[in-house]
Amino acid sequence: xxxxxxxxxxxxxxxxxxxxxxxxxxxxxxxxxxxxxxxxxxxxxxxxxxxxxxxxxxxxxxxxxxxxxxxxxxxxxxxxxxxxxxxxxxxxxxxxxxxxxxxxxxxxxxxxxxxxxxxxxxxxxxxxxxxxxxxxxxxxxxxxxxxxxxxxxxxxxxxxxxxxxxxxxxxxxxxxxxxxxxxxxxxxxxxxxxxxxxxxxxxxxxxxxxxxxxxxxxxxxxxxxxxxxxxxx
Amino acid sequence: xxxxxxxxxxxxxxxxxxxxxxxxxxxxxxxxxxxxxxxxxxxxxxxxxxxxxxxxxxxxxxxxxxxxxxxxxxxxxxxxxxxxxxxxxxxxxxxxxxxxxxxxxxxxxxxxxxxxxxxxxxxxxxxxxxxxxxxxxxxxxxxxxxxxxxxxxxxxxxxxxxxxxxxxxxxxxxxxxxxxxxxxxxxxxxxxxxxxxxxxxxxxxxxxxxxxxxxxxxxxxxxxxxxxxxxxxxxxxxxxxxxxxxxxxxxxxxxxxxxxxxxxxxxxxxxxxxxxxxxxxxxxxxxxxxxxxxxxxxxxxxxxxxxxxxxxxxxxxxxxxxxxxxxxx
Numbered sequence: 001x002x003x004x005x006x007x008x009x010x011x012x013x014x015x016x017x018x019x020x021x022x023x024x025x026x027x028x029x030x031x032x033x034x035x036x037x038x039x040x041x042x043x044x045x046x047x048x049x050x051x052x053x054x055x056x057x058x059x060x061x062x063x064x065x066x067x068x069x070x071x072x073x074x075x076x077x078x079x080x081x082x083x084x085x086x087x088x089x090x091x092x093x094x095x096x097x098x099x100x101x102x103x104x105x106x107x108x109x110x111x112x113x114x115x116x117x118x119x120x121x122x123x124x125x126x127x128x129x130x131x132x133x134x135x136x137x138x139x140x141x142x143x144x145x146x147x148x149x150x151x152x153x154x155x156x157x158x159x160x161x162x163x164x165x166x167x168x169x170x171x172x173x174x175x176x177x178x179x180x181x182x183x184x185x186x187x188x189x190x191x192x193x194x195x196x197x198x199x200x201x202x203x204x205x206x207x208x209x210x211x212x213x214x215x216x217x218x219x220x221x222x223x224x225x226x227x228x229x230x231x232x233x
Numbered sequence: 234x235x236x237x238x239x240x241x242x243x244x245x246x247x248x249x250x251x252x253x254x255x256x257x258x259x260x261x262x263x264x265x266x267x268x269x270x271x272x273x274x275x276x277x278x279x280x281x282x283x284x285x286x287x288x289x290x291x292x293x294x295x296x297x298x299x300x301x302x303x304x305x306x307x308x309x310x311x312x313x314x315x316x317x318x319x320x321x322x323x324x325x326x327x328x329x330x331x332x333x334x335x336x337x338x339x340x341x342x343x344x345x346x347x348x349x350x351x352x353x354x355x356x357x358x359x360x361x362x363x364x365x366x367x368x369x370x371x372x373x374x375x376x377x378x379x380x381x382x383x384x385x386x387x388x389x390x391x392x393x394x395x396x397x398x399x400x401x402x403x404x405x406x407x408x409x410x411x412x413x414x415x416x417x418x419x420x421x422x423x424x425x426x427x428x429x430x431x432x433x434x435x436x437x438x439x440x441x442x443x444x445x446x447x448x449x450x451x452x453x454x455x456x457x458x459x460x461x462x463x464x465x466x467x468x469x470x471x472x473x474x475x476x477x478x479x480x481x482x483x484x485x486x487x488x489x490x491x492x493x494x495x496x497x498x499x500x501x502x503x504x505x506x507x508x509x510x511x512x513x514x515x516x517x518x519x520x521x522x523x524x525x526x527x528x529x530x531x532x533x534x535x536x537x538x539x540x541x542x543x544x545x546x547x548x549x550x551x552x553x554x555x556x557x558x559x560x561x562x
Binding site for chain 1: 374377380
């Protein structure tokens with residue numbers, strides 16, 4: 001079906017960095033900005049989303065030939081909503097505290113564009129194995145992103161990391177970090193940092209390519225000069 | 234014929250310089266203008282030291298150091314020309330140092346000036362590209378991050394015994410049950426009142442402002458529009474209910490209005506470029522200030538008013554664009 005099949009490992013791995021849902025695709029910004037007040041919140045949100053991502057991927061990928069093209073988005077939403085309901089009910093029963101913290105953002109996973117995006121863009125065009133790997137990769141990437149964001153905001157905003165105090169009392173907590181503005185600031189700076197690193201990598205590669213090309217040219221001219229010398233000689 | 238040797242006087246070859254336009258250069262440079270702005274801010278700094286003590290000099294110095302070091306570090310890491318000598322970072326640091334409360338924590342003011350330069354200016358690309366006034370971005374950050382520290386006002390030197398005092402605005406707005414308290418206009422003018430380090434003395438600010446307007450570094454239209462706006466909008470509410478709302482003249486001398494009008498709103502980069510736009514900008518700032526002061530939850534609104542109108546500047550520029558010569562209106 002696909003013109004170029006990539007390896008299974010790449011299918012999983014791409015979600016971690018190259019196509020990271022938060023930092024590369026910039027998908028699912030609503031939970032990213034709203035619930036990452038602390039590390040645990042980010043982790044819980046990430047895991048809940050990963051679960052939905054994985055199972056909706058499996059179902060949609062196996063039903064892809066049965067769903068008529070015209071109503072596919074509605075069908076995807078029904079599948080996704082089913083799994084979100086499961087997550088919501090399980091969390092309410094097993095982790096009532098966390099469920100209260102995350103509030104309406106668990107039900108809102110239904111409209112998370114990351115899940116719909118992967119369903120439409122990937123699962124509906126690939127087989128189950130690839131969908132599972134893709135869902136896992138994207139889920140892990142999303143969870144890592146949310147946890148980093150939540151961790152940074154937690155350290156600066158309340159001096160703790162996963163509830164453990166890491167900064168001394170003398171450090172004045174930055175209230176802004178647990179406000180929405182802090183999420184925008186942190187996310188923006190992380191984007192900037194990643195782009196900066198990528199840019200550095202790219203310029204380094206270009207420089208290396210240039211040097212290789214220069215060396216080749218030098219070699220060629222030398223050999224042609226030798227040829228000339230031989231002819232004239 | 235051969236005897237008449239014509240001794241041609243040595244004709245100096247005309248120096249032909251081939252350059253592209255512009256061919257006329259102003260003697261003004263960004264650098265020169267920036268240092269004059271620094272001088273114009275000095276009276277406000279002196280008034281702050283006079284009213285709140287020598288410690289304020291250290292606060293301002295730390296703020297300037299933070300701004301300049303951040304600018305240097307960012308330019309260095311991005312391999313760009315180091316531009317700290319143009320004075321713009323010094324101004325940002327100086328302004329931020331003057332709009333924090335007296336006896337403010339040195340660590341926090343340093344953090345604020347780092348945020349000013351890094352997030353307020355360099356993220357957008359450096360001098361000339363920032364949408365918002367960098368010093369105000371730093372202050373907004375501090376206000377959101379450390380709300381308690383940012384609203385602890387030390388009393389001025391010549392005030393009755395007390396360690397902290399309310400600013401005239403909060404004394405008027407958040408009185409403990411009863412009549413709103415109006416500070417005497419005289420005190421508001423000379424600056425013997427609670428408030429941020431450099432903003433209390435209207436006299437000192439106007440002195441510095443006069444220099445800027447005489448040398449035409451700051452455009453008078455923005456502050457003028459702000460004052461007119463305050464007189465009109467503030468005046469309406471004062472006339473409606475003189476017992477509750479202070480007179481517009483008092484309001485001009487209160488809080489950061491004059492400091493913001495002269496040193497912040499006239500920022501070249503973040504204010505409109507057309508004359509008509511400047512009037513709209515100034516009036517808008519005044520309207521938002523009146524709304525926040527009289528009806529908002531905060532005592533003072535100059536910072537948010539200027540930041541909000543900064544956001545409107547591209548729109549204002551677009552709609553007040555002059556008609557191109559020859560173009561039908």
